[in-house]
Amino acid sequence: MPHENRQAADPLALAPARVHEAEGQGRSSFALFQALRHPGPIFWVLPQREPHRPLPDGLPPGVAERLHLIETRTETDLLWAIEEALRSPASGFVIGEPGKALNLTAGRRLQLAAEAGRTTGLLLIREGHGCNAAETRWHCEPVAGPADSTRHRWRLKKNKSGTFGMWAVHWDGASAVCDLVSEAGE
Amino acid sequence: MARRLFAIWFPRLASEISLRTRPLAGPFALTHRAGNADHLRCLNAEAEARGLYRGMALADARAILPELATRPSDPPGEIAGLKLLRRWADRYSPQIATDGEDGLIADITGVAHLFGGEEELREDLQARLARAGLSARSAIAGSRGGAHALARHGDGIVPDGLLAERLGPLPVSALRIPPATAEGLARMGLVRISDLIPLPRAPLARRFGRELVQRLDQMLGTLPEPVGAEPEPPHFGVRMSLAEPIGLTADVMAGVEHLLAWLCDKLAANHMGARRLCFELHRVDKEAVTIEIGLARAMREPKAMAALFRKQVDEVDSGFGIDALRIEAIVTEPLAPQQIGDMRITQADELSDLISRPGNRLGFEHVLCFLPVESQLPERTFRLVPPPIARQAPCPTGRARGVPC
16 A cells, blocks of 8 residues: 555554654653554563663553563663664564664664564654654654543654644553544533 | 605794894894893894894893894784795695794695605795795604704704604704703703613603603604694685776676675685675776775675675776776674575574574573563562573573672
């Protein structure tokens, strides 16, 4: 399916075999939402000293069994581990948390690894640490909603092969589908 | 056929290598720092003629000969020089090895007639080394120990069967025994090798150790001693000379593809992959253009490698034409053979590979998955454990995990 059509059919789908970026406070939720949509083992590469770790109880169903954590000591090890996971055809989805902004060479290398392994990757970056080689960049924020509701605003702010957009969604964290909600409210 | 061994000794190898690169007139010595003092390690003929000797303190040598020129010695450079000489000398025999730090030993059994006889072979070698400015002494004998001893104490050729007679007058120190043993023998009045031969073996071995008897047998040829030539390390370089000069990019690329296919065959035979390639284009006017490419990981696919050369080959000025091409893999890494064909069976292997690769680099305790545990507290409902596949890999020892032994 051409990219434009796929984006029209499912605006929140990530282009396969590419590396994407997510920033903002709700980036982990976005990563888990995407992890639900990709079958196969999930690899989460994070620095050893990172205090914020996924808690199996809080993960969507079916993710905790497939999740592998890789702890790294240095930034070089971290990028190497992401590249290895992307290059292997066995991994289904790779999430990485680089501490610094990637340069163009590193970003391009990850894209080549993703193409070689036919694996999709998502980097959780700090704001303003984006790399030009990324396929798309998403700005994710949790937003206040009515009681008993978890709302997110996911904004597509960079897209190499398509248009930008902004979606307010209600995702209960239980399934791979989410409801698009109107910004205007009740 | 009786074995014939050929020993070559370079009495002044280190100083001659140093003088070859930077010539100097007059007495010259290489110094070596041992403990707190500099000693002479190797001298040229002129310095030896003025009464200096090896192992002398540099301060004494300076007092005797104020105009002595010295340089610090370079042991790695000397070893490299000797290895180069070994490679050169394999024109005399395929079985040739280094012998100590300043000698070579070659097995020339059945080779001498190619040079017209043993005498001619030895003269040929001596003449070539003399032309290169290296002083050398050589000997041919029926045993390795005999050739070694004769090269260092006089030189010449020992005919087959005359080992004991010709080597008998040599001092016992020619036997490759420790100086302490030689001193002990001299104290007992056993100065020459001929003194040792008629003695009963058992008391000799009991007093001076088995090594003395073993060395004596090796010299007389009753105990075999192989040359032990090390195999040539594989060389990943290929070249092509062209009958007519070429200049078109397509022609050069055709040559590159041909050479790369050949190079990759060589790499595959040795289970290696190239990380960095150097491509030399030799022009008709004796100029050479060099192109280097680096590869992100070890590989040996000719097509993919040829594509990387294309852009730089396009920019090369071919002048009046290019008549020789050469490609060398200057950095290589081990690369195991890869499975081709049905990929379905390797899916499980891929995952275990993917887990073991970071595991080996970062430690298996850093590649983790969740194992459910029964608990009321949410943060205790799981344990982080290495994945099941990783457990089949060798477990780290207690010390690596920080457990005291």
